[in-house]
Structure formats: structure tokens, C-alpha cells
Amino acid sequence: MAGLFKWVSDSWAKQFPKGFFLNDAAEVAIALENAEMAMPSLVEDEAGTRLFIGAIYCACNQPIIFKEKITTIITCTNDTRGFPSFNNTVKRLKENLGIQYATLTWKDDDEQTLSKDDLGGAIKFIHKQRQGGESVLVHCVMGKSRSAALVLGYMMAKEGIGLDEALEKLKACRDVAPRESFLRQLKELEDWLKSLKSEMQELKEVVGKEGVDVAVAGLERMK
Template structure:
């Protein structure tokens, strides 16, 4: 669980990541990347410097959160029918809380929360001593999807890079609907990168 930042930032090299012109892979290819995962099945794992992904047990274990010195919590399974902790549950820990009432259903549109969740994670990391714990019920689908979106939006990663980075440290498995939504985000961000690069090349 405790790895240094250099190890956590290591990305796997492959034809998908080393191609000079990146194109978003098909859903089938993205699924195959997840099948090759080599992460852990702990209650909580650090998947990026100061970003932890975990399950409901870890979310309810105040001792665990204190030992990790968590300052922010993003609950991707908020609400009475999910992991209904809420900000009051952590009032004695001085933790900043953000809840998203999402369901691990391929038909659920989690993409509407991508940017808000990514901005919350970035805010946590930018705060003094900030450490953010992102969780859902199992810590493999909803929470993982939001962390992947953060890495794509704010760390300028492709979806392939993000998947490889996170799955190196934790076994994750976004459902097909979420993976498709991440793929759409990847296509959008890739097009934006291409336009930025083209503008920089041609100049004003």
C-alpha cells in the first residue's frame, strides 16, 4: 500500500501508449487491458500520489482513514441506498466530504460528474498535506472510473495510460457503460490535444 511517488507514477510502455499518433482503442481492447491487470484486492490502495481508492469497509473505518492521514473523501456511492456515510459521519476527523449518488449500472450516466469529481480531487491534492480517498462499495467500478477521469482531465493522460497506471496498483473493473463513457471522454480530450498541438505548430 505504501509506495513511493516515483513508483506510483510509473506507466507501462506498450504499442498502445508509444504510438506517435494516439487513437482511442475499442471497448474490446480496453477490456483486454483490464484483464491483464496486476494490482491488489486490498480494502484500500494508493493508486497515484496521495490518491487512494477503496471499498465501503475502508470508508467506514475511521482508524484506517486516520492512519492514512486522509483529508478529503469522494464517495461515489452516496445516498440511502448505497454507502450512506455523509459529511456528519466524518465530522470528528475534519475531513472534507463530497458525495455522488451513483449506481454501478451500465445505464447510469456517471460522465455528468467527471469534471466536478476531478476538480474535487485536484483541490484535495493542491491543499496542504492533502490526501483524497475515493470509494464506492467495492472500490473497483464507480470510484475507479472517477479517478481515471481525473487522471485524464488534470494529468493529461490518455485512457490507456490511466488504466495502466491505476490497475498496476489496484484491480479495477469499470462496468461497460462507464468504460464507454471514459472512452467518449478520451476521444474528446484527444481531439482537444490535437487541436492545441496544431495551433502551436501553425502559430497565430
């Protein structure tokens, strides 16, 4: 088996830049054991910028990050200590390619609040990166709940759609299962976005744009 790990590592080494492949037998083992979970799901692909969602193993999958030209990674988990491969990968990608990282220290439990500061800031960050032509990966541990909550919030703000429609669209891309407490809070976001429509014209004049810019402007007013 060690020979297989070395063969995979050596094969990847020929295809990708130095320092941008799994060059440690333990990391290769993790990648092989979690091959399906290491593949991100494409949510949006438009104007040269893409949005992906996935598990923490996706953020460790350096060849896929390179292939898909992912330049921004948002981590939606409070603890990555159990994933040394992830922490090693973060260090490598920052040093070798300048991958940008942002972290939301969300716990996957019913007590976790999706605050306007966290949610609004992350939505704004995704929007800014994609406006600059960057491709973004949003992940938590399993790619089902916390990362899904953020992607849903972004879709609602960007497209002006309700939670049910956003969830239907996201489930068409990936088997997600956001925690019920997250869905309740996203429903509150939906209600707030609906109420924002009465202020939409004024906000459009303030930010000069629609979609996420308007929603973020509203979120900032709520602070």
C-alpha cells in the same frame, strides 16, 4: 467474541483521538469481517498529497483514515442505507476532524451516465484538494467500478494519457473492473481530450496552467 470486540475497541481507543475509533461492537465486527476490503489502495503519492481508492468499508475504517491522513472522501454510490456503519462514521468524522465529503449519486448499472458536470466537477474537486495538500479517498461499494471510473477520468485529465494507459496504471494498484458502459464513456472522454489538444495553447493562456486545469477549463466550455 464480544470480549474480542471490546479488546479491539479499547486498544484503538488508546491510539486515536476520542470519537475517532470504532467504539461500537457491531462496527468492530464489520471491520473484522471485511478487514481486506477495509484497506484502501494507494494510487498516487506526490508532494505530500496522496490519492486512494477503495470500498465503502475503507471509508468506515477510522484508524486507517487517521493513519493515512485522509482529509477528503468522495463517495461514488447512490445508496448507503445498507451501511449504517458508514453513515455513523461520516457523522463522527465531520464533527471530530472536519473531514470533507462529496457525493456522486451514481448507480452501478448500464444506464448510468457519467455526465460532464459530474465527472468534470469531481475531477476539479480532487485536483483542488490535492493542490491544497489534502489526501483524497475515492470509494464506491466495492472499490472496483464507479470509483475506478472517476479515478481513471482524473488520471486521464491530469496526466494527459489515454484510457488504456490509465487503466493499466490503476490495475497495478488495485484489482478494478469498471463496467463496460463506463469504459465506453471514458473512451469518449479520451477522444474529447485528444481533440482538446488543438485548443491547448489557447486554454493554457486562459488558465495559466496545464494538466487538470486545462481539461477542466475545456469541460466547462462544453457545458
